Amino acid sequence: MPQIRALRRVASLLTTPLSPEDFLGLVNPLSSTRQLRGVVTRVTRETPESTTIHFRPGKGWNAHEAGQWARIGVEIDGVRQWRSYSLSAAAGHDPAITVTAIGVVSTALARHTTVGDVLFLDTPQGDFTLPEHPRPLLMLTAGSGLTPVMSMIRTLVPRRPDADVVLVHSARTREDALFHDELLELADQFPGLVVKHWYTREGAAPAGAGEAHGRRLDLETTTDLESLCPDWRDRAAYACGPADFLDAATALWERDGADDEHAGLTIERFAPVLLPGTGGEGGLVTFEKSDKEFDAPGDVTLLDAGEECGVVMPSGCRMGICRSCLTPLVAGKVRDLRTGEVHGEEGDLIQTCINAAAGPVHLDI
Template sequence: MAQIRALRRMASLLTTPLAPEDFLALVNPLASTRQLRGVVTKVVRETADSTTIHFHPGRGWNAHAAGQWARIGVEIDGVRQWRSYSLSAAAGHDPAITVTAIGFVSTALARDTKVGDILFLNVPQGDFVLPAHPRPLLMLTAGSGLTPVMSMIRTLVPRRPDADVVLIHSARTAADALFRDELLELADQFPGLTVRHWYTREEGGRRLDLTDPTDLETLCPDWRSRAAYACGPSDFLDAATELWEHSGDDGQAQLTIERFAPVLLPGTGGAGGLVTFEKSDKEVEAGGDVPLLDAGEECGVVMPSGCRMGICRSCLTPLVAGKVRDLRTGEVHGDEGELIQTCINAAAGPVHLDI
């Protein structure tokens, strides 16, 4: 061990001001001790707006469980941008993310990613995962909310002959439905999977209604007896949560949800204020319902971010002065030097951030 450390010190002297890893990365871009990376191995266009990006991660990646997500970094115009994406590949396989071209970073990933590109990675996270013991399952998804559930289906259905899964997926049209052909093929091949698509345009613009059990009774009559997983837009998940809360004494315990956005308390927005980003020498007037993360990005500040919903804490930024309002609870707080989650806090008067 002492000899290895001595060799590393000698190598560092020879490569200063760069590190030995910087030269090694020229040969193998995944060989970095500073930042976990992955190389893109395949790019698949799923719909007109959605793309699946397969990648091979470097050493240090933890194998993902079906349904988990990971923070993904990409260089855009020389700036490293981070976002969180659900992993759509089956557990036990190299990971993949399925990205819809909405927003600056997701659009760049969906439109511009090529085989051989390098992604920056953090390890998989999240507890939206399959139950520990076999049981009948109901998967309720809408739009890109299918992504983590697809990982679950790809993991469970081909490997478990006793699998009993009903998937109800809502999309605008068949052309917009992610993984449509693959799901129909899996349902033909494996009797344990039932797939029900709900196309809103074919239903006269009517969305899948979860405010009462009528639609569910038609699509999955035994829905109350299944362990349910739901992922999709906030209003979709809010309706599902309320329905399960009123479905029986144990209904809520049978519903697991995954949100792509934080649950904000209605009416938490206040007057807002002038937000000053001191190191970036920029400032912007921000409303009391605008997350500080969004305010910073709007005026061109490179803001640290991850899940963008108050979970991963990657957006923590020191507060220099002022008060902020937690958009989930309405609580106004802030002390000098306090680390603020910018994705779920807004200005409550003038605010100065150390970034």
């Protein structure tokens, strides 16, 4: 309306050089039109090293699907850092992330976040989501790989009387097992959920609990899986966890899985799939604007090299998806650690999270 546009022009004149939105941000931290934000509403300790952070997003947030992830920004020592985290809350609820204290950013979030803190947000992404049509499911997870699957379970099991879900979760000990009590309560309440915990350390569960195995879940053969979920071949399977866990699961399904395409395996990785032997010789990386250098081995990403020597590097997913880490190449060649391809011309935008130095490299950062 003309009147509203006129009021906005007057407000802009009165607040210059700031905008009216800048002043609104002092009252409501979610009112910014420049950057999507969320305010922390609850903080829950899950394990000694893991914390769930619930937040209320501001305008512009798209409701997440169960299993998706989002980029989360947090200011540390005056510098905004971005990381990608799976959303652990059920679809249709305010979002939450469950963070394990590994690395500078995750440790700051897990140990120092308090109610009322403001997080910077990007919209939910990812296709690690529930199947379109109901069918028996197998969820195979390890460590923090349970996080996106927990969103699926919280979404599906309480809402669908016909749910048929078997969860096999591997953790080091009972104390390290995310959402342990909640999962057992859900399994008691809803017959459509069966939970099998697998602990990899001796004595990791109370005597008689039948859950302490003292070794890693073996996915090189079908023996362990057959004992935990005899009809695993007939289920649509989802797996999330460390890279070697997912590699073994992928090989198992390719070798011994069913021919039915609907009973295949869908995986979610927290790190890029790197081609073995693509490291090469590495080289001296010069971060020109930061006036820093780092002699990087051939298997160390440019992102890790920069952070190692104190350069504030843009980043997001850290696995070659979101392209938030794009940095101009001034000189030199880089090697894509996923394919082994050597590439690079002056002025190219380089994904620093998946490329390493292939000889001397100069970056415009």
